[in-house]
Amino acid sequence: xxxxxxxxxxxxxxxxxxxxxxxxxxxxxxxxxxxxxxxxxxxxxxxxxxxxxxxxxxxxxxxxxxxxxxxxxxxxxxxxxxxxxxxxxxxxxxxxxxxxxxxxxxxxxxxxxxxxxxxxxxxxxxxxxxxxxxxxxxxxxxxxxxxxxxxxxxxxxxxxxxxxxxxxxxxxxxxxxxxxxxxxxxxxxxxxxxxxxxxxxxxxxxxxxxxxxxxxxxxxxxxxxxxxxxxxxxxxxxxxxxxxxxxxxxxxxxxxxxxxxxxxxxxxxxxxxxxxxxxxxxxxxxxxxxxxxxxxxxxxxxxxxxxxxxxxxxxxxxxxxxxxxxxxxxxxxxxxxxxxxxxxxxxxxxxxxxxxxxxxxxxxxxxxxxxxxxxxxxxxxxxxxxxxxxxxxxxxxxxxxxxxxxxxxxxxxxxxxxxxxxxxxxxxxxxxxxxxxxxxxxxxxxxxxxxxxxxxxxxxxxxxxxxxxxxxxxxxxxxxxxxxxxxxxxxxxxxxxxxxxxxxxxxxxxxxxxxxxxxxxxxxxxxxxxxxxxxxxxxxxxxxxxxxxxxxxxxxxxxxxxxxxxxxxxxxxxxxxxxxxxxxxxxxxxxxxxxxxxxxxxxxxxxxxxxxxxxxxxxxxxxxxxxxxxxxxxxxxxxxxxxxxxxxxxxxxxxxxxxxxxxxxxxxxxxxxx
Amino acid sequence: xxxxxxxxxxxxxxxxxxxxxxxxxxxxxxxxxxxxxxxxxxxxxxxxxxxxxxxxxxxxxxxxxxxxxxxxxxxxxxxxxxxxxxxxxxxxxxxx
Numbered sequence: 001x002x003x004x005x006x007x008x009x010x011x012x013x014x015x016x017x018x019x020x021x022x023x024x025x026x027x028x029x030x031x032x033x034x035x036x037x038x039x040x041x042x043x044x045x046x047x048x049x050x051x052x053x054x055x056x057x058x059x060x061x062x063x064x065x066x067x068x069x070x071x072x073x074x075x076x077x078x079x080x081x082x083x084x085x086x087x088x089x090x091x092x093x094x095x096x097x098x099x100x101x102x103x104x105x106x107x108x109x110x111x112x113x114x115x116x117x118x119x120x121x122x123x124x125x126x127x128x129x130x131x132x133x134x135x136x137x138x139x140x141x142x143x144x145x146x147x148x149x150x151x152x153x154x155x156x157x158x159x160x161x162x163x164x165x166x167x168x169x170x171x172x173x174x175x176x177x178x179x180x181x182x183x184x185x186x187x188x189x190x191x192x193x194x195x196x197x198x199x200x201x202x203x204x205x206x207x208x209x210x211x212x213x214x215x216x217x218x219x220x221x222x223x224x225x226x227x228x229x230x231x232x233x234x235x236x237x238x239x240x241x242x243x244x245x246x247x248x249x250x251x252x253x254x255x256x257x258x259x260x261x262x263x264x265x266x267x268x269x270x271x272x273x274x275x276x277x278x279x280x281x282x283x284x285x286x287x288x289x290x291x292x293x294x295x296x297x298x299x300x301x302x303x304x305x306x307x308x309x310x311x312x313x314x315x316x317x318x319x320x321x322x323x324x325x326x327x328x329x330x331x332x333x334x335x336x337x338x339x340x341x342x343x344x345x346x347x348x349x350x351x352x353x354x355x356x357x358x359x360x361x362x363x364x365x366x367x368x369x370x371x372x373x374x375x376x377x378x379x380x381x382x383x384x385x386x387x388x389x390x391x392x393x394x395x396x397x398x399x400x401x402x403x404x405x406x407x408x409x410x411x412x413x414x415x416x417x418x419x420x421x422x423x424x425x426x427x428x429x430x431x432x433x434x435x436x437x438x439x440x441x442x443x444x445x446x447x448x449x450x451x452x453x454x455x456x457x458x459x460x461x462x463x464x465x466x467x468x469x470x471x472x473x474x475x476x477x478x479x480x481x482x483x484x485x486x487x488x489x490x491x492x493x494x495x496x497x498x499x500x501x502x503x504x505x506x507x508x509x510x511x512x513x514x515x516x517x518x519x520x521x522x523x524x525x526x527x528x529x530x531x532x533x534x535x536x537x538x539x540x541x542x543x544x545x546x547x548x549x550x551x552x553x554x555x556x557x558x559x560x561x562x563x564x565x566x567x568x569x570x571x572x573x574x575x576x577x578x579x580x581x582x583x584x585x586x587x588x589x590x591x592x593x594x595x596x597x598x599x600x601x602x603x604x605x606x607x608x609x610x611x612x613x614x615x616x617x618x619x620x621x622x623x624x625x626x627x628x629x630x631x632x633x634x635x636x637x638x639x640x641x642x643x644x645x646x647x648x649x650x651x652x653x654x655x656x657x658x659x660x661x662x663x664x665x666x667x668x669x670x671x672x673x674x
Numbered sequence: 675x676x677x678x679x680x681x682x683x684x685x686x687x688x689x690x691x692x693x694x695x696x697x698x699x700x701x702x703x704x705x706x707x708x709x710x711x712x713x714x715x716x717x718x719x720x721x722x723x724x725x726x727x728x729x730x731x732x733x734x735x736x737x738x739x740x741x742x743x744x745x746x747x748x749x750x751x752x753x754x755x756x757x758x759x760x761x762x763x764x765x766x767x768x769x770x
Contacts, residue, residue, distance in 0.1 A: 335698065399760055400757040402757075403757055
């Protein structure tokens, strides 16, 4: 097995925060991590002189490379260690194109500059940001050997998936003057000798690549002293003050994207405060849920918000009044009021929305790339283009007609008002009855929808490890409830009188300028979000903590590591054994989980994959902290400096207060049972 | 074709049949037909003149309509271009 790290930086470029390179530190790292091969991969640059200096100083294989801004992602391109002048020339071409932040080259540039890409080892940022675009990876798939990831979780997931690239994990480190900690992200590869060719050959077979030297992908190195962790479930045991929590803190600091649940963080300390905090959390979730549930209603409301029924009524009344009056005055018409245009109505200028949308849709069918094959199977693109042209031509003629009518309307309006100035006859006021009726229908529909929303019913229900999350909709029972939802100081009592008639209620809300129209959609129905225990009652204080722990564990799926410090300090054993252990076991199948515990229910019943025993030892009157680790079935646990300790004894001491206490308890239980 | 004319102190418009009617009878449908004609090259009207046109109601209608139609006629190319600018790029692309 060879240990490799093919991604590191030795030059500070525009893509890095500034650092001063230290060859000494790089040398120290290569020796400490016992690396067999590295690659120098600076951002869009290759410095031959510095590379030669590095090769000279190090005792391992060093490959020349470059990390290229390819589109929006990064690609490692690593070369064989010969023809370096040629490689330098090619890299310089990349450097010329990437001179400012945001610059990049494309695949065509890459092929033009480097020629046959088969001569290089290509590794894109894959499950790591900024990752190469899926299309680019598809284009380069024949020349890509592996995909870079940034955590053991992603490494294990990809290594199990035959359809994925072979995963590799590298340090991506900048070696600077004064650095004190070295990375532990490297990859083991079973490749015989180390040449670019043999690396590429080995990377083709995912079983030849692993996170650890001896345990395949079941463990990975977490600290620079060589300490490993399981990629599954780890339990940390040890006496008080022996460094258990310190170990978790160190993991938290040296790894990225960690979910850390510290000791007592979920315990109910101050009841009122805790309840407030818990309720705030519930409120936040409720508001997300409620917004989602009310989104369609909001669209309807936005549509009817501009309708003013009062104005519409007044327009109809004005029309009728002037019509009647004008009829009465028919005999008295003068030459001005007798002109046809005196009472002429305006042309209706409808928008061509549906036609414009249709043109857009046809255009999408023509230009879509993602589903090209399927579209081509059913429709001929040439016919689609002809259709688009014809539709656009119709649109032009409609737009032309519309413009003409606009001109006519302008004339009619002007003539009407001028004629009106010269006569005492009543001019009939125009009304758009179509619009008035359409808006009236809209409001009726709005009423119907708002009433549906006010019917009491459960809209969402989720069972979660013995708890039940229930969301309900119902009508508000009083103005106070709406005021609470609104978070406003203004009272809703006036508007609430019309609450039973949604359209009327909306008018009342609009009438009060203190309310914000964009918030109106929240004031029509009450959305409740409750968490109930298994018996269907509101959760108690203790149950709240349990619920939160389970939620936190569930939330860990979005992270790359989960660390929990003494969960037993807040919960009873039955809860730990049934709910918590089950979830932790499940989640550890997809990511590293580390639990610190003194409790046998957690420590022993959970059947961990890896045990770490922390010890504070007195050696030559000096205190030394040591970690012993190994598999649970191992007879001995071993420290990174080679010391051994009896696994059975330390497990008994840590979880059962020693073997004799365990036996005593066992006898005691037997007696009670009999 | 003369679509608005002044004769015997009265204003007239030309209807679709080619007969001339007094301008106080004009409605929006006729007006639209006149707008169509104003957008063609074949467009002619008697210019508004208060001396010749004595009827006051006719004055108001004739003055407003004639000035608008003259303006439209002058800008007829622009008028058409603006309508056909919609999706023009796509049209050119797909027409090829």
